[in-house]
Amino acid sequence: MGEIKKSILVVAESINVEDSSGSKANVALIKNLQKAGFNIKVYHYTRSEIQMSGVDCVAITENRKSLLFLLSRLSNLGRKYLSFDLNRVFEKYSGFSLAHLNDRNSIVRGLRNIEDFKPDLVLTLSKGASFRPHHALLRIPEFHSKWVAYIHDPYPMHSYPRPYDWVEPGHQQKRKFFLQVAEKALYAAYPSKLLAEWMESYYPPLKGKRVIVPHQIVEGKIDTSELPDFFKQEAFTIVHAGALMSARNPMGLIKAFGMFLKVVPEAASNSQLLFLGPKSIYANKFEKIKEELSQFYSSDDNLPFAQVHAIQYSAAVNVILEAKGPISPFLPGKFPHCIQAGKPILLLGPYYSESRRLLGDDYPWWSEIDDVEKISEIIGGLYQTWKASKCEAGYNYENLNKYLSIDYLSDQLLRL
Numbered sequence: 091m092g093e094i095k096k097s098i099l100v101v102a103e104s105i106n107v108e109d110s111s112g113s114k115a116n117v118a119l120i121k122n123l124q125k126a127g128f129n130i131k132v133y134h135y136t137r138s139e140i141q142m143s144g145v146d147c148v149a150i151t152e153n154r155k156s157l158l159f160l161l162s163r164l165s166n167l168g169r170k171y172l173s174f175d176l177n178r179v180f181e182k183y184s185g186f187s188l189a190h191l192n193d194r195n196s197i198v199r200g201l202r203n204i205e206d207f208k209p210d211l212v213l214t215l216s217k218g219a220s221f222r223p224h225h226a227l228l229r230i231p232e233f234h235s236k237w238v239a240y241i242h243d244p245y246p247m248h249s250y251p252r253p254y255d256w257v258e259p260g261h262q263q264k265r266k267f268f269l270q271v272a273e274k275a276l277y278a279a280y281p282s283k284l285l286a287e288w289m290e291s292y293y294p295p296l297k298g299k300r301v302i303v304p305h306q307i308v309e310g311k312i313d314t315s316e317l318p319d320f321f322k323q324e325a326f327t328i329v330h331a332g333a334l335m336s337a338r339n340p341m342g343l344i345k346a347f348g349m350f351l352k353v354v355p356e357a358a359s360n361s362q363l364l365f366l367g368p369k370s371i372y373a374n375k376f377e378k379i380k381e382e383l384s385q386f387y388s389s390d391d392n393l394p395f396a397q398v399h400a401i402q403y404s405a406a407v408n409v410i411l412e413a414k415g416p417i418s419p420f421l422p423g424k425f426p427h428c429i430q431a432g433k434p435i436l437l438l439g440p441y442y443s444e445s446r447r448l449l450g451d452d453y454p455w456w457s458e459i460d461d462v463e464k465i466s467e468i469i470g471g472l473y474q475t476w477k478a479s480k481c482e483a484g485y486n487y488e489n490l491n492k493y494l495s496i497d498y499l500s501d502q503l504l505r506l
Contacts, residue, residue, distance in 0.1 A: 185263025
């Protein structure tokens with residue numbers, strides 16, 4: 091690729107891969123930026139000292155002496171002992187909690203201490219629905235001409251497609267904030283083409299600023315030597331890894347798996363369906379299902395990322411489960427892990443989906459999440475293929491491996 095001189099200041103909310111899928115995606119992107127030859131410096135608000143090999147990382151400290159910090163702690167005490175939530179009242183009118191604003195100010199203070207690094211680009215990476223680094227960058231106008239605002243999900247939450255129907259306190263103020271981001275950032279980066287189109291429909295100033303930076307595959311050896319006891323290495327194992335939001339209803343898949351076992355009774359002794367992630371609103375249903383379906387397993391909490399990655403790599407089938415709705419513009423954080431595993435992906439989601447767009451219109455293992463008969467048929471076909479050992483070499487995702495690679499990432503950023 092030749093020598094690359096471009097310097098990038100990365101402002102990340104977290105680089106702890108254990109705290110969220112967003113942080114995992116942040117770390118993968120940072121690692122590949124470094125491997126691509128960019129001169130990287132990372133300022134992060136993880137609230138703990140974390141270093142990455144070959145990357146200069148600086149932990150931004152929380153300002154615990156500010157009035158906002160004091161008020162946020164008093165609000166926590168009021169909520170605990172007086173059933174009065176000052177934060178919620180404050181957020182309703184300002185759009186943001188006291189803690190959020192203190193965090194923003196802490197990040198601004200940390201970035202203003204930079205003296206020895208002159209970046210060509212400033213890349214803000216957030217997680218969940220907070221966008222704290224983006225909020226901080228609005229307060230530093232000298233960075234706006236270099237700012238690449240990474241937008242990983244729709245914002246605010248009432249901008250999510252149906253069936254998501256969240257409306258947060260202060261949502262109009264949140265929209266005004268993001269309109270400022272759309273206006274001030276030089277570029278808007280997205281993991282998904284459909285997400286870019288979706289956000290541009292809400293925020294016209296984003297048009298013409300688009301750059302697609304998909305979630306990354308990080309090359310490296312995957313340690314499969316310490317798989318958990320519940321994972322049967324010789325079985326036909328279907329794995330769903332990640333949090334189950336309420337709209338991502340897993341019951342169609344579970345019913346289809348049960349139907350598959352009835353149609354193919356021989357599979358009962360060498361098949362399993364695993365759900366790995368924190369407890370969800372489906373936890374009570376899962377406990378009842380376990381009593382009736384011994385081949386079903388669900389974890390009670392998050393497992394270490396390295397272990398989940400090893401399970402995905404060792405599974406027969408990995409599942410991507412999306413909400414039932416007209417469109418799913420998200421690129422799941424686990425998408426590159428599933429591609430890297432090289433195993434069939436059972437994609438359950440709407441017709442208009444970024445995952446389906448990338449896998450292709452003729453992808454054979456796709457269904458709506460509630461089409462139990464079709465899902466059962468797909469599982470049956472995958473089982474027969476697995477049984478015949480035709481999947482030993484894995485599934486060929488050659489084009490997607492390139493799309494999620496360092497070379498594509500480098501090309502996208504060097505064009506800016």
